Amino acid sequence: MMLNNKLLKGYIATIIATILWGASFVWTSDLFQVCHFPAITIVLCRLVIASIIMFILFTLTGNLDKIKKEDLKLFISLALFQPFLYFIGETYGIKYVGEASFAAVMISLIPICAPFALSMVYKTKVKGSIVLGAFISVVGVVLMSLNLSGQGPSIKGILFLSEAVIVACVYNVLLQKLLKKGYGAITITTYQNIFATVFYIPLFFALEYKEFVAIQWTSRAILDIMFLAILCSSIAYVCYSYGAKIISIEKEAMFNNAIPVVTIIMSVMMGQEILTIRKVLGMLVVIVGLMIGQGNILKKIKRRVTEIK
Secondary structure, three states: OOOOHHHHHHHHHHHHHHHHHHHHHHHHHHHHHOOOOOHHHHHHHHHHHHHHHHHHHHHHOOOOOOOOHHHHHHHHHHHHHHHHHHHHHHHHHHHHHOOHHHHHHHHOOHHHHHHHHHHHHHOOOOOHHHHHHHHHHHHHHHHHHOOOOOOOOOHHHHHHHHHHHHHHHHHHHHHHHHHHOOOOHHHHHHHHHHHHHHHHHHHHHHHOHHHHHOOOOOHHHHHHHHHHHHHHHHHHHHHHHHHHHHHOHHHHHHHHHHHHHHHHHHHHHOOOOOOOHHHHHHHHHHHHHHHHHOHHHHHHHHHHHHHOO
């Protein structure tokens, strides 16, 4: 028994997005720790490159949908929350906590928090398993934050990452509205990058232009920026929007649980971090909480697989 082709493509797209976003924490951390790039510069560079490539490519191929006048505000709002506000929280969060894996685990709370936001807007009931999963996940994050030597992740970093989680929940609500209006994943991703770029330009010139001029563009830094722009700001968002359209945002969210795993593996491979028992235990608790929160969805998917022939 196999999933039909359309559903299978949705799951594959979602897995690709998860892997790329897990890797994004490592490349961003590398730009901070090794290449000494300022935060807004990192985000603006990846968005400018992604916007130019996607707009030219998909205009030439005719894959961009025309935005209706009444939906323009919705597109702008989407870009305001993510990438603009989201990247501020995520990027500064990674900068201040210093550990890509901790940042990834914090961001992986989104699958638990998003259903609450969706239920408030669409008046759907939040399952008890989600509440339990959220509580367990928070315990795991607190466990990871504790450090007997007093050198755990900074409160400032945790607050920025918490802002990113909240903003991502609003993004999912707005994304669902656009998907219901029939816009394609390519259109949504392309325009959200373009609008977010416009938002970032004033911040860049006000806060980081002088630092940007002094940056040393090594081959390593260029590769990190290109990976973030092409893979994470372009391909990953297209895959996420495509997957959400096929398997729904709620079902898709469970795959974000694997983001910390990807980040940890890459961080260790690149020599950025050393695993500790406390960190591993905290991550396991968070992941267990996330899986409990999505347990009802796992049952539905398993039942769907047995039904499809």
